[in-house]
Amino acid sequence: MKTRYYHGQFYTLNESQPTVDEVWVEDGKIIHLGHHPIWRAQRSIDVHGWMGLPGFVDAHLHILGYGEKLTLLQLNKSTDKNAILKKIQQHLKSPFLYAQGHLEQNITKIDLDRLSSTIPILLRHADYHGATVNQALLNRIGLHHHPTGILHEAEAMAAVQSIPKYSKSELTMMIVKAIKTLQAFGITGGHSDDLFYFNGFKETLEAFEDALKIAPFRAHLLIHHLELTHFLESKRPWLNQNPYLQLGAIKTFYDGTISSQTAWMSQPYQHSKQFGERQFSLQDWEALLVRIRQAGLPIAIHTIGDQALDEVADWLTKHPVKAGLHDRIIHASFAKLSTLNKLKKLPLIFDIQPQFMSSDLPWALAMISPKTELIYPWKHYQQSQLVLCGSSDAPVEIPNPLLGIKAASLRISDHNQQVYQPEEKLTMLDAVKLYTIGANTPTYDLAHRGTLQVGNLADFTFFDQDFLKDEKKLASTSVMMTIIDNQIVYQKSNH
Numbered sequence: 001m002k003t004r005y006y007h008g009q010f011y012t013l014n015e016s017q018p019t020v021d022e023v024w025v026e027d028g029k030i031i032h033l034g035h036h037p038i039w040r041a042q043r044s045i046d047v048h049g050w051m052g053l054p055g056f057v058d059a060h061l062h063i064l065g066y067g068e069k070l071t072l073l074q075l076n077k078s079t080d081k082n083a084i085l086k087k088i089q090q091h092l093k094s095p096f097l098y099a100q101g102h103l104e105q106n107i108t109k110i111d112l113d114r115l116s117s118t119i120p121i122l123l124r125h126a127d128y129h130g131a132t133v134n135q136a137l138l139n140r141i142g143l144h145h146h147p148t149g150i151l152h153e154a155e156a157m158a159a160v161q162s163i164p165k166y167s168k169s170e171l172t173m174m175i176v177k178a179i180k181t182l183q184a185f186g187i188t189g190g191h192s193d194d195l196f197y198f199n200g201f202k203e204t205l206e207a208f209e210d211a212l213k214i215a216p217f218r219a220h221l222l223i224h225h226l227e228l229t230h231f232l233e234s235k236r237p238w239l240n241q242n243p244y245l246q247l248g249a250i251k252t253f254y255d256g257t258i259s260s261q262t263a264w265m266s267q268p269y270q271h272s273k274q275f276g277e278r279q280f281s282l283q284d285w286e287a288l289l290v291r292i293r294q295a296g297l298p299i300a301i302h303t304i305g306d307q308a309l310d311e312v313a314d315w316l317t318k319h320p321v322k323a324g325l326h327d328r329i330i331h332a333s334f335a336k337l338s339t340l341n342k343l344k345k346l347p348l349i350f351d352i353q354p355q356f357m358s359s360d361l362p363w364a365l366a367m368i369s370p371k372t373e374l375i376y377p378w379k380h381y382q383q384s385q386l387v388l389c390g391s392s393d394a395p396v397e398i399p400n401p402l403l404g405i406k407a408a409s410l411r412i413s414d415h416n417q418q419v420y421q422p423e424e425k426l427t428m429l430d431a432v433k434l435y436t437i438g439a440n441t442p443t444y445d446l447a448h449r450g451t452l453q454v455g456n457l458a459d460f461t462f463f464d465q466d467f468l469k470d471e472k473k474l475a476s477t478s479v480m481m482t483i484i485d486n487q488i489v490y491q492k493s494n495h
């Protein structure tokens with residue numbers, strides 16, 4: 001059965017035929033671009049002159065974490081102490097209270113203990129690397145004498161892990177909820193890091209398999225390093241599981257975050273005079289890297305600080321990935337100029353979050369050393385021939401690629417509307433490529449994804465305005481329809 005999408009303005013991102021007005025599809029694959037003089041379509045879809053692009057992919061997010069965010073109480077980075085405490089009180093009920101999006105200022109365990117001495121309260125910090133908790137929760141994790149209840153990194157993770165598990169069907173429903181929201185943002189695929197934080201490798205992966213039967217989506221799941229053994233024991237193939245599901249690189253962390261001052265920097269933070277921290281001892285790190293390489297697998301490393309990036313480049317040079325595969329750097333927010341030459345020689349993909357720039361500047365600049373050489377240096381990375389993938393790190397940022405495209409091409413801070421490092425701007429077309437060609441590179445299936453050409457998957461995103469022709473239209477552009485595997489998974493309603 002042939003489907004014809006007609007009356008469109010398709011940008012194929014394929015140089016041999018850059019724009020077409022029709023796309024023909026059969027069995028989930030593109031079979032022809034442009035008008036066809038003879039064929040008749042069994043199904044014709046009028047796309048009303050909309051701009052059509054290859055389906056957008058978010059290269060780094062936490063689909064299940066995002067589904068949980070859509071379900072849990074959100075403090076929305078509020079700084080009004082009384083308003084936060086009141087909100088918590090309203091939602092407080094047994095067996096526990098778990099809220100997200102907290103900024104750590106003002107509130108300590110003393111405030112939370114006044115709300116309840118028996119119901120554990122956990123306020124997860126907006127950066128997901130910290131948590132503020134009450135004594136009832138501290139008792140659960142054996143920290144009976146903690147002075148403030150404000151926890152970071154491993155202690156915060158222990159607090160989160162102490163919350164009772166979701167059932168598998170609850171996980172499935174949270175994944176479906178997340179996917180439906182992503183589809184409404186025009187997203188047809190996502191590379192997600194979830195296979196540890198919830199019910200572990202096996203059950204979380206099964207929840208994804210169940211969810212993808214309900215909500216089609218191209219999911220590519222990173223394997224958390226603490227689940228490597230479970231993956232190897234599962235005897236599952238690496239990479240392709242089914243047309244909607246892949247297993248990807250081993251996810252690890254080299255450092256922390258700027259807001260927790262745990263990103264590993266070459267210059268000290270302005271106030272603490274500290275440099276941040278590595279997440280592992282060098283010995284443990286190398287042992288992990290060797291284990292991953294012995295399994296023949298690539299690695300995806302959370303790397304924010306410029307010193308962290310420099311050291312990671314050295315480690316990947318010392319323990320290279322198997323020929324034909326590539327490693328991934330997640331974030332790469334800051335860099336030293338001298339690191340670029342090391343990076344150029346490595347088979348590396350960078351998962352960048354353009355929205356971090358617009359939401360972290362200028363406050364991040366007030367924390368890090370003014371001597372930091374490169375700040376969200378996307379143009380420098382591009383000129384170093386690195387593959388750049390666009391992503392949101394949702395639930396950290398809103399997974400709306402149009403916001404990412406705006407940040408990558410305009411570099412305007414959300415806080416003061418100022419432009420930062422204009423020399424690092426990407427063109428709007430290159431910003432679109434972050435979420436199409438770039439974000440599909442880690443699937444090892446660029447031959448069938450990321451562009452519109454014969455043989456490629458029928459995944460499309462449609463917008464009401466052509467922001468590539470007129471960049472000023474980006475801010476008022478809406479997603480009109482999202483197609484995955486030739487199925488309409490989202491359509492904007494008229495009202």
Ligand SMILES: [Zn+2]
Nearest residue numbers: 061062193393
């Ligand atoms: Zn992340």
